[in-house]
Amino acid sequence: xxxxxxxxxxxxxxxxxxxxxxxxxxxxxxxxxxxxxxxxxxxxxxxxxxxxxxxxxxxxxxxxxxxxxxxxxxxxxxxxxxxxxxxxxxxxxxxxxxxxxxxxxxxxxxxxxxxxxxxxxxxxxxxxxxxxxxxxxxxxxxxxxxxx
Amino acid sequence: xxxxxxxxxxxxxxxxxxxxxxxxxxxxxxxxxxxxxxxxxxxxxxxxxxxxxxxxxxxxxxxxxxxxxxxxxxxxxxxxxxxxxxxxxxxxxxxxxxxxxxxxxx
Amino acid sequence: xxxxxxxxxxxxxxxxxxxxxxxxxxxxxxxxxxxxxxxxxxxxxxxxxxxxxxxxxxxxxxxxxxxxxxxxxxxxxxxxxxxxxxxxxxxxxxxxxxxxxxxxxxxxxxxxxxxxxxxxxxxxxxxxxxxxxxxxxxxxxxxxxxxxxxxxxxxxxxxxxxxxxxxxxxxxxxxxxxxxxxxxxxxxxxxxxxxxxxxxxxxxxxxxxxxxxxxxxxxxxxxxxxxxxxxxxxxxxxxxxxxxxxxxxxxx
Numbered sequence: 001x002x003x004x005x006x007x008x009x010x011x012x013x014x015x016x017x018x019x020x021x022x023x024x025x026x027x028x029x030x031x032x033x034x035x036x037x038x039x040x041x042x043x044x045x046x047x048x049x050x051x052x053x054x055x056x057x058x059x060x061x062x063x064x065x066x067x068x069x070x071x072x073x074x075x076x077x078x079x080x081x082x083x084x085x086x087x088x089x090x091x092x093x094x095x096x097x098x099x100x101x102x103x104x105x106x107x108x109x110x111x112x113x114x115x116x117x118x119x120x121x122x123x124x125x126x127x128x129x130x131x132x133x134x135x136x137x138x139x140x141x142x143x144x145x146x147x148x
Numbered sequence: 149x150x151x152x153x154x155x156x157x158x159x160x161x162x163x164x165x166x167x168x169x170x171x172x173x174x175x176x177x178x179x180x181x182x183x184x185x186x187x188x189x190x191x192x193x194x195x196x197x198x199x200x201x202x203x204x205x206x207x208x209x210x211x212x213x214x215x216x217x218x219x220x221x222x223x224x225x226x227x228x229x230x231x232x233x234x235x236x237x238x239x240x241x242x243x244x245x246x247x248x249x250x251x252x253x254x
Numbered sequence: 255x256x257x258x259x260x261x262x263x264x265x266x267x268x269x270x271x272x273x274x275x276x277x278x279x280x281x282x283x284x285x286x287x288x289x290x291x292x293x294x295x296x297x298x299x300x301x302x303x304x305x306x307x308x309x310x311x312x313x314x315x316x317x318x319x320x321x322x323x324x325x326x327x328x329x330x331x332x333x334x335x336x337x338x339x340x341x342x343x344x345x346x347x348x349x350x351x352x353x354x355x356x357x358x359x360x361x362x363x364x365x366x367x368x369x370x371x372x373x374x375x376x377x378x379x380x381x382x383x384x385x386x387x388x389x390x391x392x393x394x395x396x397x398x399x400x401x402x403x404x405x406x407x408x409x410x411x412x413x414x415x416x417x418x419x420x421x422x423x424x425x426x427x428x429x430x431x432x433x434x435x436x437x438x439x440x441x442x443x444x445x446x447x448x449x450x451x452x453x454x455x456x457x458x459x460x461x462x463x464x465x466x467x468x469x470x471x472x473x474x475x476x477x478x479x480x481x482x483x484x485x486x487x488x489x490x491x492x493x494x495x496x497x498x499x500x501x502x503x504x505x506x
Contacts, residue, residue, distance in 0.1 A: 052288040056437065056506030057452035060216040060300075062288045087214050088180040095223070096208040100201065102165035102226035108209070109216040109292075111178070139436025141453055141506040143470025145462075151307055155297035169297040175455070217455035218300040 023113070024090045029083045032090040033121055036081050037129045042121065045130025049120045058112040058138040065095075065120045067104035067130070077104035079123040086116040112138045152247050154235060159252045160227035168199065168207075169222040172237055172245060178213035194219055194239035202231035211239075227253045279430075280497055281440040281505060293446075293504040301381060301450040301502025304374075304457045308382025311375065317366025323379075326363065332386035337393045337499045340488045342400065349403050351487055353380055353459060371478065377457045380448050384501035392445060392499055394492045407489025410482055416473030422486075437506065443494035444487065446503020457502065460487055 046068035082092035151173035179191025357368040369376035426442040468475040
């Protein structure tokens with residue numbers, strides 16, 4: 001996250017992006033997803049991506065991915081991958097799961113550089129890939145620290 | 149505790165699915181931020197978090213720079229027998245923290 | 255822990271009910287539900303990392319007197335203390351904030367060095383002490399020696415300054431509840447300090463936050479050791495009297 005900002009008071013747009021950093025694009029996200037799936041079809045599945053639709057600060061955004069799965073040896077979630085569209089790089093996290101988890105629910109907190117889409121890709125033990133997406137509007141608090 | 153906070157029940161019933169939450173102090177410096185001199189602050193993140201139940205890995209999380217500072221994670225485990233759950237965080241600059249809790253399963 | 259959570263949830267509901275006639279709102283109420291949940295959950299609130307470390311520091315011997323805070327202060331004796339600061343300190347004959355009080359204990363009683371402002375060590379101890387006031391109403395002391403300080407704070411609060419000719423009151427009294435770019439303007443009651451500010455990605459003091467305000471207002475921030483911060487804090491805590499302390503708070 002950028003360390004030097006201005007607090008715009010005249011109703012101007014909110015500037016969130018560090019001008020000096022490279023940024024990922026939606027195409028980068030799709031490429032990162034393809035790396036995981038190997039090009040396999042992504043299906044809509046019993047996946048819920050729980051993230052606030054609007055956040056007060058992109059530095060710490062709570063996120064929960066829940067998958068309905070029996071989590072048995074024969075049928076369980078193997079991995080949950082989360083990707084983003086507009087951060088400098090497209091990965092968020094990879095969680096490794098198995099029957100010992102009982103429930104395929106993972107929560108963490110992530111950084112979002114800008115308003116963007118987040119994608120969760122779930123890999124099952126049967127070789128299926130399910131996906132869920134969510135849009136998040138990232139706003140910024142007023143009156144920030146300026147590092148001189 | 150090396151500034152880590154683990155929340156796990158001390159006891160559980162056999163077969164109960166319990167929630168474990170882990171929080172650790174770490175700046176999670178992305179490696180994309182310019183510092184006061186205009187130069188990029190070097191990356192310094194935790195790359196991996198894992199939990200072992202009596203030596204068997206039951207959960208792992210590979211983190212990227214997109215994980216927020218002072219990383220928090222919550223996951224679930226089936227309490228199948230009493231034992232020790234060991235947690236391990238590792239990352240840049242030889243960061244390594246290990247913690248453990250005991251869980252009694254009846 | 256669940257019981258503690260229920261008690262605290264009850265305190266919040268009660269305080270909201272009592273606030274039916276009271277036009278004041280805590281900044282907690284201006285946050286979205288996700289951040290409120292982050293603050294309320296002790297296992298997820300990043301401020302609790304500092305409280306945990308602060309508890310260890312509280313019990314550790316320090317200084318040439320080789321005393322721990324716990325050696326003088328019985329368990330449970332810090333309840334309500336943070337909610338009463340700033341207050342007059344016997345040792346210096348001057349008003350101090352909680353950080354100043356902790357440092358007075360260190361130098362006068364533990365014979366240790368004062369902890370640097372905004373240092374991890376001072377923040378941890380402050381967080382631990384402030385946490386003992388969670389759920390308590392803000393209770394500024396009924397001490398007339400603090401009146402001139404509070405009056406000075408009120409003057410600063412209402413004084414237009416800086417490039418934009420704004421006063422604190424311009425936003426936090428006249429426009430609280432409205433939006434500033436994407437953010438809701440709070441009434442700015444400092445009930446939760448030291449706070450885990452998401453912007454800082456760490457815990458920080460009211461002074462740090464006030465400096466952020468001044469930068470945002472395009473005002474040259476007061477010198478780091480200027481007395482204005484204490485005056486503002488004394489005024490703000492009087493203004494927040496009766497609101498519930500929710501330290502360590504999470505704020506955007």
